[in-house]
Amino acid sequence: MSDTALPAIVPQPRLLHPSDSALTTSDVATALSEQLTTALAPEAYRLTVTAEGATLAAGSEAGLRNGRATWTQLLDHATTDEDGRTTVPGVVVEDEPRHAWRGLMVDCARYFTPVAELEKLIDALALHRMNRLHLHLTDDQGWRVEIDGWPRLTEVGSTRPRTLAGHHRSAENSGGEPQWTTEPHSGHYTQEELRALVRYGADRGVTLVPEIDLPGHMQAAVAAYPELGNLDQPVRVRETWGISEHVLAPTETAFRFVRDVLTQVVDIFPSEWIHVGGDECPTVEWRSSPVAQEFMAAHGLSTERQIQREFLKVAREVLSAAGRTLVGWDEILEAEPPADAITMLWRRGKDVTDAEQHGLRCVYACSDTLYLDHYQADPEHEPLALGGRSTLEDVYRTQELPAGASQEQRDLLLGVQGQLWREYVPTSEHLEYMLFPRLCALSEVAWGHRTSWEDFRQRLQQHLPRLAARGIGYRQLD
Structure with missing residues (x-):
């Protein structure tokens, strides 16, 4: 996966880059494993998606929720084949909010x-x-x-x-x-x-x-x-x-x-x-x-x-x-x-x-x-x-x-x-x-x-269908 193919995520994580390969699974609901660690700040999380699996580590339950929100957005970029197997883009995300x-x-x-x-x-x-x-x-x-x-x-x-x-x-x-x-x-x-x-x-x-x-x-x-x-x-x-x-x-x-x-x-x-x-x-x-x-x-x-x-x-x-x-x-x-x-x-x-x-x-x-x-x-x-x-x-x-x-x-x-x-x-x-x-x-x-206004607007173009899929109305972009 190239940098230009990174999934559009809003808000933008602090560090987001592709991993070596995507995850293919027959059961998305159980694909993500979670763990708490004192190595991360309370709201920080690390989400890794590779061919071997998807793991989410965080400093607290609040951090896990933040990571799950990003995982949810990644799933919007997943594809499903004729056999019902879902492929999720491979990424490594390390993130922590600036503001509480x-x-x-x-x-x-x-x-x-x-x-x-x-x-x-x-x-x-x-x-x-x-x-x-x-x-x-x-x-x-x-x-x-x-x-x-x-x-x-x-x-x-x-x-x-x-x-x-x-x-x-x-x-x-x-x-x-x-x-x-x-x-x-x-x-x-x-x-x-x-x-x-x-x-x-x-x-x-x-x-x-x-x-x-x-x-x-x-x-x-x-x-x-x-x-x-x-x-x-x-x-x-x-x-x-x-x-x-x-x-x-x-x-x-x-x-x-x-x-x-x-x-x-x-x-x-x-x-x-x-x-x-x-x-x-x-x-x-x-x-x-x-x-x-x-x-x-x-x-x-x-x-x-x-x-x-x-x-x-x-x-x-x-x-x-x-x-x-x-x-x-x-x-x-x-x-x-x-x-x-x-x-x-x-x-x-x-x-x-x-x-x-x-x-x-x-x-x-x-x-x-x-x-x-x-x-x-x-x-x-x-x-x-x-x-x-x-x-x-x-x-x-x-x-x-x-x-x-x-x-x-x-x-x-x-x-x-x-x-x-x-x-x-x-x-x-x-x-x-x-x-x-x-x-x-x-x-x-x-x-x-x-990042930049131009980058955000580009990501937003791909984010708006995510809102529509959830029944959220919005004003069209100018």
Whole structure:
């Protein structure tokens, strides 16, 4: 086998070269032998396929799963003769990921994402050797997780009577009457459904990281329980997009709510990491609320922004007591985050240097290239999207570390994550169109062994039929 005949594998292994001969077997299911060895790092693996057989060695079960994903892709290049004997290309693969966090976030709050679609995504993540699925479970437009003792969260907060049709900026800029869908949108997960999904992910090496966004992005919760908010009158689950001013009030009721919710979330999700949002939290209601102003005076707070810090403190107390780690979007850097927190760097211009100032570990999730809800080409020829533009090549060329990054900065960066916010992604078909093949490029960024754009695009041409064979929809290459 020549170098040019090497099988197309995505993401690209660190070392991949042909062996002397291919493996021919009458039973592919038993062709691979596995072993654990302390000679390899936990996620590293060595896969060897020769005429004598296929062997996989790894430093842990996680490494074995990574190797199995590569073996699965090799089998896509196998051929079967008339006698039912299968020939698998002979290769030697030695591989280890550069980044420990290789993630995707899916917004289940704006549009409910059915369990079957999440299972399909977990399978796709495992195929691409990615290991985190971050579920954005709550927002202004919908509360998606069942919480015992707070039944109205799903009875009321999981349903919006209607949804804005078209782009919310168009409605704002035109000054005209916005257009609406005629159907309500609803859906939530029971705790047992989420536990089963956690097990499904664990079996495939994908950890589910839940997010309960607080203290902002809480209009659905406040609609369900007005006493959680700052106003005397009730509000509805938000029907349009953008940022809501309806945030949690700094009261014992709201703090008890946070404790109850996070305690149950910790019980559902064994993940070491629990995401509490912390982004886009307006202080308008706190400035005009006598209750909030009294809270500030009683706790010696000088600015309304420090109220957000108090919510983070409560969240951290719950998570720390359970042996978990608080994760938040990079706005938590402005709210005096706990020293053991992890920040997700999403805003333009934010990188590991910002996290370094606080000594925090971080995940690079930059909206410039890793927001997979952005347009993929000229908006005139693409489905409606949030805005911006992030092409397949843009994703592939993501630079998660600044030039000349120090070893300390490299140590603080846990990895990378793509985000799919679903304001303009109402269906499963649209979701896959937005994710693939950009997720394939993201996997190679996350794995850390990029070659060249031209080489990747060539491998991707051979990889796309692999997606199609698994029923995964994708956008055709330009």
